Amino acid sequence: xxxxxxxxxxxxxxxxxxxxxxxxxxxxxxxxxxxxxxxxxxxxxxxxxxxxxxxxxxxxxxxxxxxxxxxxxxxxxxxxxxxxxxxxxxxxxxxxxxxxxxxxxxxxxxxxxxxxxxxxxxxxxxxxxxxxxxxxxxxxxxxxxxxxxxxxxxxxxxxxxxxxxxxxxxxxxxxxxxxxxxxxxxxxxxxxxxxxxxxxxxxxxxxxxxxxxxxxxxxxxxxxxxxxxxxxxxxxxxxxxxxxxxxxxxxxxxxxxxxxxxxxxxxxxxxxxxxxxxxxxxxxxxxxxxxxxxxxxxxxxxxxxxxxxxxxxxxxxxxxxxxxxxxxxxxxxxxxxxxxxxxxxxxxxxxxxxxxxxxxxxxxxxxxxxxxxxxxxxxxxxxxxxxxxxxxxxxxxxxxxxxxxxxxxxxxxxxxxxxxxxxxxxxxxxxxxxxxxxxxxxxxxxxxxxxxxxxxxxxxxxxxxxxxxxxxxxxxxxxxxxxxxxxxxxxxxxxxxxxxxxxxxxxxxxxxxxxxxxxxxxxxxxxxxxxxxxxxxxxxxxxxxxxxxx
Numbered sequence: 001x002x003x004x005x006x007x008x009x010x011x012x013x014x015x016x017x018x019x020x021x022x023x024x025x026x027x028x029x030x031x032x033x034x035x036x037x038x039x040x041x042x043x044x045x046x047x048x049x050x051x052x053x054x055x056x057x058x059x060x061x062x063x064x065x066x067x068x069x070x071x072x073x074x075x076x077x078x079x080x081x082x083x084x085x086x087x088x089x090x091x092x093x094x095x096x097x098x099x100x101x102x103x104x105x106x107x108x109x110x111x112x113x114x115x116x117x118x119x120x121x122x123x124x125x126x127x128x129x130x131x132x133x134x135x136x137x138x139x140x141x142x143x144x145x146x147x148x149x150x151x152x153x154x155x156x157x158x159x160x161x162x163x164x165x166x167x168x169x170x171x172x173x174x175x176x177x178x179x180x181x182x183x184x185x186x187x188x189x190x191x192x193x194x195x196x197x198x199x200x201x202x203x204x205x206x207x208x209x210x211x212x213x214x215x216x217x218x219x220x221x222x223x224x225x226x227x228x229x230x231x232x233x234x235x236x237x238x239x240x241x242x243x244x245x246x247x248x249x250x251x252x253x254x255x256x257x258x259x260x261x262x263x264x265x266x267x268x269x270x271x272x273x274x275x276x277x278x279x280x281x282x283x284x285x286x287x288x289x290x291x292x293x294x295x296x297x298x299x300x301x302x303x304x305x306x307x308x309x310x311x312x313x314x315x316x317x318x319x320x321x322x323x324x325x326x327x328x329x330x331x332x333x334x335x336x337x338x339x340x341x342x343x344x345x346x347x348x349x350x351x352x353x354x355x356x357x358x359x360x361x362x363x364x365x366x367x368x369x370x371x372x373x374x375x376x377x378x379x380x381x382x383x384x385x386x387x388x389x390x391x392x393x394x395x396x397x398x399x400x401x402x403x404x405x406x407x408x409x410x411x412x413x414x415x416x417x418x419x420x421x422x423x424x425x426x427x428x429x430x431x432x433x434x435x436x437x438x439x440x441x442x443x444x445x446x447x448x449x450x451x452x453x454x455x456x457x458x459x460x461x462x463x464x465x466x467x468x469x470x471x472x473x474x475x476x477x478x479x480x481x482x483x484x485x486x487x488x489x490x491x492x493x494x495x496x497x498x499x500x501x502x503x504x505x506x507x508x509x510x511x512x513x514x515x516x517x518x519x520x521x522x523x524x525x526x527x528x529x530x531x532x533x534x535x536x537x538x539x540x541x542x543x544x545x546x547x548x549x550x
Contacts, residue, residue: 009059029502034513047117075123143409150370207318381439467491494547
């Protein structure tokens with residue numbers, strides 16, 4: 001509920017502090033007194049897009065502060081939570097418009113964007129007038145309004161869930177088909193590459209092993225001759241081993257005669273012969289290693305070059321060829337299994353489509369039932385508004401499937417029997433349109449949920465008993481909530497719970513707008529002015545008092 005509105009230096013307002021109340025609040029005043037300025041100011045602090053030149057002439061900036069009461073569970077609390085603003089029982093919106101056009105806004109002293117203000121305004125205030133393109137006259141929201149009227153949230157939720165399942169299944173099928181098409185385009189390559197790799201069968205580490213073996217065989221021819229010479233020098237009849245053996249035998253033969261003098265050289269020769277034997281064995285082993293069939297080098301080089309050529313072909317390291325082959329085989333397996341997978345996904349899509357069609361059909365059926373109920377309710381509301389001959393119809397026509405079903409909902413009217421029906425804003429005249437909108441709002445509003453409803457001259461073009469009927473509908477709409485009405489109708493004004501008079505005054509050459517709450521006597525005078533004009537007569541006061549007494 002809107003509790004307070006503080007306006008400073010906007011248009012022709014220097015300072016206004018308004019305290020609104022629950023129930024039906026009426027604002028009256030002469031044409032041009034500035035009633036629309038109040039709505040402009042409220043729209044400004046709520047982030048609505050409107051006129052840019054709001055700052056009062058001579059002022060550096062204009063400012064509007066609006067204070068709302070928030071009940072527990074109010075929808076605005078969810079918006080505050082999403083914006084990271086602590087929610088309290090009191091919500092304070094403040095917005096400044098500087099003379100250079102810059103705008104700054106705060107919510108509970110937290111600086112916010114215009115988007116946050118507009119998101120909050122959707123939960124706080126609803127404006128209706130004869131050009132109500134933000135609400136009831138907008139065909140794009142008629143389906144939503146019908147769903148709210150019929151309490152079709154569960155059916156809409158089920159349809160949206162089914163649509164999400166269908167969308168996911170369709171996306172998975174489309175992706176599988178695209179993958180299969182791409183795989184089929186490279187099927188020949190995959191099968192040929194796997195066959196080549198399987199035939200080659202490279203092992204991890206084989207490239208390094210072959211390269212080492214090749215280098216050794218290439219070097220064997222160069223070093224083999226020297227190793228053979230070394231072997232001959234060590235082990236032949238004239239080699240070191242034979243000569244050292246002769247020396248050892250000669251020394252041992254005379255060792256007894258020399259005493260202990262030959263023991264050390266004999267011991268050293270024994271050790272040297274043992275080491276020499278090891279050296280000979282090592283050289284022989286090296287000769288065995290270097291011994292190879294000349295054809296073997298060709299075989300090793302052919303294998304090594306084949307592995308490296310395959311690695312270059314597929315742009316992978318030689319040791320990664322095995323893993324690469326596994327990846328190709330996996331893609332082939334996926335290709336072979338693709339047709340079966342797609343068949344399964346097609347079944348999933350068909351199942352999801354059946355489920356969606358069922359949910360959408362139930363939603364359509366529920367909407368048809370709700371539409372009949374709304375048409376009946378509208379018929380009951382139009383009669384007291386002196387439009388008993390008008391026909392309101394909620395049309396439901398097929399449209400492309402979507403998350404909210406397959407129904408296009410349009411509110412149409414025929415103002416006279418036999419006349420063709422059409423959209424509200426094209427068929428009804430100004431006064432008729434006002435009453436249609438009011439009747440719709442009465443039917444569609446079950447619970448205000450803390451929403452402040454504003455009606456801007458919605459009674460324009462009607463008078464007498466019809467204006468009285470409009471006022472009584474507004475009063476009924478305000479029960480348990482808050483309705484603000486800008487009106488020129490004395491019948492509507494007389495039914496208000498609270499009354500403000502908007503006046504334009506000139507002081508020291510400056511035109512200003514003032515808003516004054518009216519007590520009972522002042523209210524009689526204001527309603528009398530609305531009845532009789534500038535000159536208030538006793539008859540006018542009497543008529544005003546009669547209206548106020550009900």
